[in-house]
Amino acid sequence: MKSAERLCMHISIDGPAGAGKSTVARLVAQRLGYTYLDTGAMYRAIALAVLQAHISSHDAPAIAELIKKCDLQIKTEIDGTNKIYLDGKDVSADIRQQAISAIVSDVANYKTVRDVLVDKQRQMASHGSAVLDGRDIGTVVLPDAELKIFLIASLAVRAKRRNADLQQSGEKVSPEQLAKAIEERDSKDAKNTYGPMRAADDAIIINTDNMTINQVVQKIVDLSKRP
Ligand code: CDP
Numbered sequence: 281m282k283s284a285e286r287l288c289m290h291i292s293i294d295g296p297a298g299a300g301k302s303t304v305a306r307l308v309a310q311r312l313g314y315t316y317l318d319t320g321a322m323y324r325a326i327a328l329a330v331l332q333a334h335i336s337s338h339d340a341p342a343i344a345e346l347i348k349k350c351d352l353q354i355k356t357e358i359d360g361t362n363k364i365y366l367d368g369k370d371v372s373a374d375i376r377q378q379a380i381s382a383i384v385s386d387v388a389n390y391k392t393v394r395d396v397l398v399d400k401q402r403q404m405a406s407h408g409s410a411v412l413d414g415r416d417i418g419t420v421v422l423p424d425a426e427l428k429i430f431l432i433a434s435l436a437v438r439a440k441r442r443n444a445d446l447q448q449s450g451e452k453v454s455p456e457q458l459a460k461a462i463e464e465r466d467s468k469d470a471k472n473t474y475g476p477m478r479a480a481d482d483a484i485i486i487n488t489d490n491m492t493i494n495q496v497v498q499k500i501v502d503l504s505k506r507p
Pocket residue numbers: 296297298299301302319320321323324384385386388413414415416417465469472475
């Protein structure tokens with residue numbers, strides 16, 4: 281890591297589904313005055329475009345065509361959250377549905393999709409200090425990030441957290457179904473051909489099972505200030 285007086289710093293926060301990456305990344309960015317980028321939301325938006333176009337998530341040529349035409353915009357709100365626009369429409373809530381979670385790992389496994397999104401992510405991160413969360417940020421997107429975090433938590437804790445998110449949005453999924461869906465997605469993400477979910481060799485692994493969000497945020501903020 282470089283000194284605390286660094287002009288520009290990138291923090292990658294990777295890890296499995298429901299480990300708290302997005303919430304933590306947004307709050308770390310807010311505390312440090314950095315830009316926050318939710319890369320998972322970008323893959324989710326493409327998965328939504330696939331569903332809306334009635335394309336199968338296994339139809340590689342159709343998805344390769346679709347990604348060329350998608351107009352994906354990400355804007356940061358005052359509170360630091362990311363709003364995602366697909367072809368001009370705010371789809372930030374739609375992309376959180378279970379129907380999207382069910383196909384997003386398949387859509388994220390196409391090189392045609394990853395090439396476009398990774399490029400966009402690097403470009404967005406190039407404007408200044410930023411916190412990016414995802415699966416392959418520390419390994420593929422920003423291998424030179426000054427601070428790399430890999431957040432983990434037990435499946436039970438992650439399913440409980442995700443259940444609370446879904447209940448808030450009014451979607452009903454049984455805890456057993458949810459745990460199974462998370463496990464399936466993690467397994468696919470770990471096997472992703474072009475950007476597998478993996479901790480970088482120089483990543484710091486944080487198990488969030490017995491930590492509050494604020495404790496995790498504080499730990500990362502402290503690490504970012506380490507000489
Ligand atoms: O929030 P959650 O942990 O459920 O997932 P997400 O960050 O919204 O990411 C949704 C999906 O996008 C993941 O399950 C991956 O399939 C894919 N993804 C990826 O392949 N690479 C990234 N950098 C981010 C997400």
